[in-house]
Amino acid sequence: MSETTVTADLWCIHLQGPDDLIAAPSKERAEERAAALNVAFDQDRDSVPEDRRHFYPHLNAAAVPWQNTAERHEIDLEENWDEWWPTCQACGRVLDSDRVCRVGGVENHSDDPEMSEDED
């Protein structure tokens, strides 16, 4: 494989404004998280007094195809995705900012019969 090959099925989130890229595990996850980020960005912006909003950077997130090597994508994914969106070790759900999974009303459950899938 050449180093500049763009792998068709690798996706990331482009943060327009800071111009950051966050490698994503799939197109669906990239779209889902980008949408959630935009909701959060809008809420942040709305919390700034109106006369100061023009100082507030315009942030927008968009799911875009990854433009680098597959190797780079894998590294970035490992380094960043879990930082932004930690997932429950037991059920794989994205955790809230407090990093506590409450599936079935149990905090940080180690196993959940309803969600059990043969995955690591």
Ligand SMILES: [Zn+2]
């Ligand atoms: Zn869980």
